[in-house]
Amino acid sequence: MMPQMPAVPAEGRGAFRWPRVEVHAGAGVVHRSADALLVIPHLAVAHREHAAEMVRLAGEGPDPGGSRRVRRLAWMVTDSEPADVPDFALLVEGGTSLRLMVRGEVTVEVTGPQTLSLSGRESLAWVERLLPEAFRTITVHAPEEDVRGDVALPRYDLRAGTVPGAGVTLHGQGAAEEGSPHDGSGRRAAGIPVPAERAPEQVHESPARELVRPVASPQGEAHSATVVRPPGAVRRVVLAHGEDRVPAPHRDPLPILSGGAAGGDAPTADVVTVEGVVCRCGQFNDPGADACVVCGRPLEEPRRLTTRPRPPLGLLITDDGRVFPLAADVVIGRDPQQASDVRSGRARPVVLTDAEHSTSRVHAHIGLSGWRVVARDCGSANGTFLSHDGPGGPWTPLGERDTPLRAGDRLRLGTRRHVLYDRYQMARAVTP
Amino acid sequence: MTPLGTEAVGGYLLLREIGHGVHGRVYLARAESPGEDGDAPVALKLLDAPATEQGFQRVVEELRRCASLVSAPLVTIHEVGLEGATVFYAMRHHPLGSLASPSRQLPRQERVAAVARAARAAHALHEAGVVHRGIKPSNILMAAGGAVLAEPTTAHTLAPGQPLTGLGTRGSARDLEFVDPALVRGGEPGRSTDIWALGVTLHIALTGFGLYPALTSADPMVAARMYLRSRPEADAQLGPAQRQVVTAAVDPDPGSRYLTAEALAADIERLAAEIGSGS
Incomplete structure (x- = not known):
């Protein structure tokens, strides 16, 4: 790997000088190797393998100018299933400026003497360009930033320069002097140190230190970008050997009989309350039901309605055996993180991969409406089908309007993948 | 992905994967720079869900409660860390395996005694205000001095909207049987769900x-339907005392179960002693 970035001004050396790099918060990947910067703004489960390979490739050297790496990436894009390769931008040193390769829904905007906006969308394959030598900022981002999702970040060795992020902004001449929180020389990338600049290892820090902190834009106003902690720094809290002197805040023993863990949970989304009937056994029931779902006894007449938080309305079971509680709306597909409901936090993603791609990226939506569970197709290419009678069908196509689901209903997404909706229903035969 | 043996997280070199649960993976790992404990391998758990600073603090708090219970038969947690957005924790490695996959065939009495120790550990956690949320044979670790219970689940502190204890992002129909049906109906995790x-x-x-035999063999959708529609039945071959203890622990009404894991532990210890005396 290359040692530190050259400290002398670029003009004097005829080599590119890396400016300060800001990383935008997000669940994608930003990887910095000695002479290249790889940005994958949006990472889906299907991308993980190729993303890992791309990160490895980006750091390969020696390859001055990056032509070999660009060719290898081009080969990967050409040779792979399009849906398996994440959209990306690669910036690599090319003489006195940066060479850009961008593919898919990623936009690169250059400000300065020359204003430029490039996107992978402009090409069916990819766009390649030598960027202007002088620039104020270069921003790499996907159309919608701050993509949220369940995709676990691949476990790269972060000290090699990989951090989570949805995009980057490079602050070139002029911008660096105004806004750099560092020495102002513009030499040091505040966001990601190059590997040779490893931060001291195993930093013991006070627990209050933030993982990411917002930075001010060159204009001084807060914006969405964040500076990621130097990847070499590892937070650690030693618990064993009596070295941990910090007592955990006091918590009472769990109550006997009733549930209720005393805190510790992540802040939950807004609680939805519904009107229902409480059975003598204590279970909160759908007022439209004849009998209690737990004890099977008929619900008391007249029905006395109470408003309480809505319990989960059942389970979704995928044909590969995964189980999801229906406590909130769900979007199913190959890449449900793309759905606006998932990004906004209104729905949770359920990923169904499908080698034949008969399942769309955003295929079907399952919603909770009062005590009902409803499903609709999200304009998928191959349709969503509903069967009340098991895998044999008959299958009726679902429209883009909500259709109520009954316990035991199956959905088929495209031609292959199935999802079962079911809910807790204790047999009526118990305790007459 | 980087081959094992070269990949490092939090100052640990990952040697090989030794298990994966619904919320993360566990690796046999070695500290890159040996500390005072020498270079004995540890079990390093890496959580799937990316953590924010606040999420990490909640994980630390949960595990700190667990680590402070030094006299309970719980796995020893050396340290918790955060690298990037990845939460890792280093724990004592138990080479004898778990109750689910022990390194040698375990006699019945030893298996039952291991569950009794897990119940003792669960009780200690409950008294400290922690629900374990992940009790199952693969989380009961065999050790020479007696089994220990693995650390409590922490993933719920990172991702909201996962109210179903025991089922994470990779929750599978096979694991359903360890999930108290009361949770599926909207109940809260507590002593009774661990019991x-x-x-x-x-x-x-x-x-x-298990109590739902079809769960392990059948198609996952059939298994889930069985779980949602049937009452668990203890095996007819069990002795009356054994049957009674199992039935009282899995009563459909949480209020009719053992009130505390301690009471359950005492009864399981009695069962283990009876098996030992050959009766």
């Missing part, structure tokens, strides 16, 4: 199979 899981685990220790 349910202990009851199912005890049944497996006694008989070798």
